[in-house]
Amino acid sequence: MKSGSHPAHQNKQTLRLLSYNIQVGIKTRNIADYIIASWQHLLPNQKRLENLHNISQLLKPYDIVALQEVDGGSMRSSYINQVELLANYSGFPYWYHQCNRNLGKLAQHSNGLLTKYPVSQITNHKLPGLIPGRGAIEACLGDGKAKLKVIMAHLALSKRARKLQVKYLADIIRDCPYVVLMGDLNCSSDELLDQFAHHGVTLKTSTNPPEATFPSWQPKHKYDHILVSPQIEIVSQSVLADPISDHLPIALEVLIPDSILNEQDDTINYHPTRISDQLVPMPSNGTNV
Numbered sequence: 585m586k587s588g589s590h591p592a593h594q595n596k597q598t599l600r601l602l603s604y605n606i607q608v609g610i611k612t613r614n615i616a617d618y619i620i621a622s623w624q625h626l627l628p629n630q631k632r633l634e635n636l637h638n639i640s641q642l643l644k645p646y647d648i649v650a651l652q653e654v655d656g657g658s659m660r661s662s663y664i665n666q667v668e669l670l671a672n673y674s675g676f677p678y679w680y681h682q683c684n685r686n687l688g689k690l691a692q693h694s695n696g697l698l699t700k701y702p703v704s705q706i707t708n709h710k711l712p713g714l715i716p717g718r719g720a721i722e723a724c725l726g727d728g729k730a731k732l733k734v735i736m737a738h739l740a741l742s743k744r745a746r747k748l749q750v751k752y753l754a755d756i757i758r759d760c761p762y763v764v765l766m767g768d769l770n771c772s773s774d775e776l777l778d779q780f781a782h783h784g785v786t787l788k789t790s791t792n793p794p795e796a797t798f799p800s801w802q803p804k805h806k807y808d809h810i811l812v813s814p815q816i817e818i819v820s821q822s823v824l825a826d827p828i829s830d831h832l833p834i835a836l837e838v839l840i841p842d843s844i845l846n847e848q849d850d851t852i853n854y855h856p857t858r859i860s861d862q863l864v865p866m867p868s869n870g871t872n873v
Contacts, residue, residue, distance in 0.1 A: 640673030656692030
């Protein structure tokens with residue numbers, strides 16, 4: 585979507601970003617729900633589809649959405665790939681699903697990416713850590729020399745493991761001038777910015793104090809973030825009051841040079857396209873799904 589005619593915004597493009605840990609579509613309103621609804625992590629539930637539909641309506645205004653804790657199609661999700669479902673419900677023409685813990689019919693623990701812009705290259709990354717199962721999706725958007733690199737990640741709870749994961753991500757984005765990093769990063773933005781700076785990577789967040797996103801019914805912790813490179817202009821940041829999951833979604837609106845991205849596909853797409861694995865290269869630090 586093109587930005588307005590303000591002189592400072594000429595030749596720039598507005599990009600609306602959202603990151604959301606959806607807890608596989610389980611509605612959590614208080615601590616007791618973790619016990620009461622625990623069976624939904626293993627078994628299907630009709631209310632889950634209603635929750636996913638409500639989530640999809642929230643996603644519609646955004647251009648790129650990062651999803652964490654989605655199910656890739658197991659018994660608990662009625663064998664529905666939740667990333668594809670949300671792309672369909674929300675009208676996103678392109679989607680990508682990354683399975684990080686494959687428990688067969690029981691669960692397909694996954695990350696997801698939805699975009700209204702075509703992706704020129706996508707790479708799956710298995711993040712280092714004490715316990716395997718954390719991943720990141722690296723998507724390159726744009727066909728020119730100045731591409732936008734979008735990294736969607738779900739980092740570990742352990743600080744020791746997060747340090748390894750931040751170093752890994754720093755190596756991926758160090759030489760790219762236009763970067764977006766978003767996801768459930770399980771720590772404060774100050775910790776993230778300091779760790780990336782330690783590895784020679786400068787990122788920034790909104791100048792407004794970050795808002796808490798977890799738990800959704802009484803937010804105290806600032807775990808969900810959208811960080812960008814210094815060349816990207818931040819317009820606004822907000823945490824949305826949408827207490828479906830145990831996390832609240834975080835949104836960021838930015839301006840980037842309009843030469844980076846092709847015009848988004850504004851046509852209604854009733855059959856969203858999975859981003860092809862043919863776009864996945866074979867880098868030394870990436871892994872294919």
